[in-house]
Amino acid sequence: MIEFTEAARERILAFFAEEEGTRLAVRVGVQNPSPVAPEYAMSLIELEEIEECDERHSVDGLDLVVDSESARILRNTRIDWVESIEGSGFNFNNPNIKPLGSEPLTGPLVERVQRVIDEHINPGVATHGGAVRLVDIRDGIVYVQMGGGCQGCGMASVTLTQGIKQVFMKLVPEIVDIQDVTDHAAGTDPYFSPEK
Amino acid sequence: MRPARTRTSRPRSNEPFPSAVSSAADRPGDRPEGRVLLLVTSSSYRAEDFLSAAERVGVAVTVASDHEQAFAGVAPAASLFVDFSDSDRAVSTVVKLHREHPLAAIVAAEDEGTILAAVASAAIGLPHNPVKAVRIARRKDRFRETLREAGLPSPRFVTFAIDEDPDCVAGRATDDIGFPCVVKPVSLAASRGVIRANDESELAAAFRRVVGITSTAGSRGDAREIIVEDYMPGAEVALEGLVVDGELRTLAVLDKPDALEGPYFEETLLVTPSRLPEEQQKAIRWTAGRVARAIGLSHGPVHAEMRVNDDGVWALEMAPRSIGGLCSRMFRFQAGVALEELILLHAIGAPIEERPTPTGPAGVMMIPIPRAGRFVEVEGTETARSLAGIEDVVISLRPGQEVVPLPEGNQYLGFIFARTADGPDAVECALREAHACLKIAIE
Numbered sequence: 247m248i249e250f251t252e253a254a255r256e257r258i259l260a261f262f263a264e265e266e267g268t269r270l271a272v273r274v275g276v277q278n279p280s281p282v283a284p285e286y287a288m289s290l291i292e293l294e295e296i297e298e299c300d301e302r303h304s305v306d307g308l309d310l311v312v313d314s315e316s317a318r319i320l321r322n323t324r325i326d327w328v329e330s331i332e333g334s335g336f337n338f339n340n341p342n343i344k345p346l347g348s349e350p351l352t353g354p355l356v357e358r359v360q361r362v363i364d365e366h367i368n369p370g371v372a373t374h375g376g377a378v379r380l381v382d383i384r385d386g387i388v389y390v391q392m393g394g395g396c397q398g399c400g401m402a403s404v405t406l407t408q409g410i411k412q413v414f415m416k417l418v419p420e421i422v423d424i425q426d427v428t429d430h431a432a433g434t435d436p437y438f439s440p441e442k
Numbered sequence: 443m444r445p446a447r448t449r450t451s452r453p454r455s456n457e458p459f460p461s462a463v464s465s466a467a468d469r470p471g472d473r474p475e476g477r478v479l480l481l482v483t484s485s486s487y488r489a490e491d492f493l494s495a496a497e498r499v500g501v502a503v504t505v506a507s508d509h510e511q512a513f514a515g516v517a518p519a520a521s522l523f524v525d526f527s528d529s530d531r532a533v534s535t536v537v538k539l540h541r542e543h544p545l546a547a548i549v550a551a552e553d554e555g556t557i558l559a560a561v562a563s564a565a566i567g568l569p570h571n572p573v574k575a576v577r578i579a580r581r582k583d584r585f586r587e588t589l590r591e592a593g594l595p596s597p598r599f600v601t602f603a604i605d606e607d608p609d610c611v612a613g614r615a616t617d618d619i620g621f622p623c624v625v626k627p628v629s630l631a632a633s634r635g636v637i638r639a640n641d642e643s644e645l646a647a648a649f650r651r652v653v654g655i656t657s658t659a660g661s662r663g664d665a666r667e668i669i670v671e672d673y674m675p676g677a678e679v680a681l682e683g684l685v686v687d688g689e690l691r692t693l694a695v696l697d698k699p700d701a702l703e704g705p706y707f708e709e710t711l712l713v714t715p716s717r718l719p720e721e722q723q724k725a726i727r728w729t730a731g732r733v734a735r736a737i738g739l740s741h742g743p744v745h746a747e748m749r750v751n752d753d754g755v756w757a758l759e760m761a762p763r764s765i766g767g768l769c770s771r772m773f774r775f776q777a778g779v780a781l782e783e784l785i786l787l788h789a790i791g792a793p794i795e796e797r798p799t800p801t802g803p804a805g806v807m808m809i810p811i812p813r814a815g816r817f818v819e820v821e822g823t824e825t826a827r828s829l830a831g832i833e834d835v836v837i838s839l840r841p842g843q844e845v846v847p848l849p850e851g852n853q854y855l856g857f858i859f860a861r862t863a864d865g866p867d868a869v870e871c872a873l874r875e876a877h878a879c880l881k882i883a884i885e
Contacts, residue, residue, distance in 0.1 A: 407497070
């Protein structure tokens with residue numbers, strides 16, 4: 247079941263009040279279940295907009311509508327309303343989409359991937375002052391962080407697709423993709439800086 | 443922010459630019475074949491978007507750039523080192539690659555690679571722009587001469603070598619051009635080194651300054667001349683296009699709503715669709731087509747800068763490449779296709795629809811650089827991202843980087859992207875509001 251915090255509930259009721267005279271429901275859904283940047287949708291709908299494939303629940307006096315696929319992913323999600331100097335909005339705390347790197351990395355695949363990073367990837371990027379760290383492996387996708395000269399480097403995407411991916415395709419063919427989860431904006435010593 | 447009836451709530455995480463692009467390779471009949479050689483400088487803003495597009499389209503890419511990449515040699519067809527300034531040697535390198543890993547196309551992501559793309563394509567026998575046309579487009583003086591010979595409107599200009607005496611230059615240009623005039627390096631882009639002068643002393647000072655900029659531009663400024671030309675009043679627009687079978691297909695006409703009147707010409711806003719009267723837009727498209735034909739561009743992307751006034755449409759530049767920086771992220775074509783996908787699909791011979799147009803009003807702001815100094819941070823990006831119509835805010839400077847505004851500056855501070863069905867005015871408004879949220883710290 248999806249839960250709302252009191253702050254979220256109050257905010258939704260305030261939005262309902264703005265639409266006086268119309269009975270509304272709140273629809274929530276998952277737009278993108280990526281563990282890197284999950285995206286959720288939230289909207290107010292009229293009751294006649296509820297579709298056959300939707301699940302409808304009454305939660306703390308609110309009419310909640312969720313499509314069946316989203317309902318599976320949103321099980322036990324807690325929706326909060328947060329306000330900060332950076333802005334305000336609904337925050338989805340979803341236990342089914344665990345943050346990358348939140349669980350210990352173990353097993354033979356992890357060991358093979360780590361060995362490839364140690365023996366083939368890092369010696370390569372070290373020539374540009376860079377380093378690559380394994381963050382997670384999920385569903386055959388390796389998530390990495392690029393540090394040193396790679397963090398913020400204008401050619402990081404080239405290193406990833408034309409170097410790191412090529413190495414993995416050759417040495418660990420069961421890996422289906424490599425995704426870079428680096429905060430490149432925070433890189434302070436990029437090897438190549440973009441110019442006009 | 444409220445959960446509007448129809449609007450998706452913005453994700454709160456610092457996620458990458460949301461991609462609405464579906465896989466072009468999934469569409470029947472679009473499955474591409476062949477390898478593309480992508481020419482990018484190691485200081486390119488464009489590599490990531492082209493590589494993402496290649497992945498979505500499903501085309502194999504070799505990246506050729508002007509510095510050795512970190513994994514050179516690990517996967518021989520993945521990357522290549524070429525010296526853009528040594529054409530003969532670079533062509534030999536490309537031809538050798540083609541023998542071992544046959545190429546279907548060569549695409550230059552930015553100005554530096556356009557001549558090599560044309561020369562190497564000619565050597566291999568791939569579709570390409572004539573080398574002469576690309577050389578004309580690379581130099582503002584030859585571009586203007588060609589337009590004048592073709593009877594197309596073009597500012598009057600005089601060319602000077604960078605070692606000429608600035609006071610003599612100012613005297614001659616005063617006689618030949620008059621005021622106001624504009625001083626420009628013949629081969630730099632993105633308004634670098636472009637300065638308006640209103641009298642002889644300003645002109646001499648501007649010339650001295652542009653000499654300095656040209657001298658330190660490295661491979662970006664491969665010509666050692668400067669032009670002084672008429673200042674063209676009027677509204678400035680950009681045009682993004684694709685030349686298919688020798689005919690220019692206009693993809694978008696972009697308004698530049700901030701006045702560009704000098705003394706420097708920092709581009710900020712680009713908004714599409716244009717709000718100029720349809721008759722003027724027609725004239726812009728028509729002129730762009732004539733310009734492409736006059737200089738001989740016959741294949742691939744073009745990006746043009748034009749001014750519109752009572753005397754007509756004046757083409758200031760037309761480059762055989764797509765738009766610079768990260769600006770292309772504002773475009774989404776039918777089925778969510780990105781500009782780079784369109785370029786790659788065309789390059790490998792996939793059919794391009796008659797007139798691809800962006801799917802809705804959109805815009806970008808190249809965030810102005812307020813002053814020189816050491817870049818610290820930008821606050822307020824999350825607030826800006828949460829505004830209606832704002833798709834993303836990307837800060838492209840890194841903490842600690844030295845930052846220099848135009849006319850010397852050669853880096854973008856960052857980009858704000860907007861898209862809304864409410865029309866181009868709403869796009870512009872969203873971009874300005876988002877910019878107002880940003881607090882840029884430079885020390």
